[in-house]
Amino acid sequence: MGVDMIVVNVKKGESIDRALKRFKQQCQRAGVLKDFKKSNFYLKPSEKKKIAKNLAKRRMRRTSSG
Numbered sequence: 001m002g003v004d005m006i007v008v009n010v011k012k013g014e015s016i017d018r019a020l021k022r023f024k025q026q027c028q029r030a031g032v033l034k035d036f037k038k039s040n041f042y043l044k045p046s047e048k049k050k051i052a053k054n055l056a057k058r059r060m061r062r063t064s065s066g
Contacts, residue, residue: 006030 008023010016027033043051 004030006032 006026010019
């Protein structure tokens with residue numbers, strides 16, 4: 001298992017806030033926070049199924065109403 005590091009080079013004259021925003025966007029695209037939250041605690045298989053079922057219902061509601 002390799003370790004992928006996210007690197008953000010701060011350009012000359014660029015504010016730290018802007019660089020931090022780019023870093024957060026790259027983390028979100030890479031799914032870093034999602035993986036961390038997912039592995040942060042254990043979900044029983046029945047709870048996983050319940051969450052998946054609720055997400056599917058939500059998706060169906062969005063597609064049918066829009």
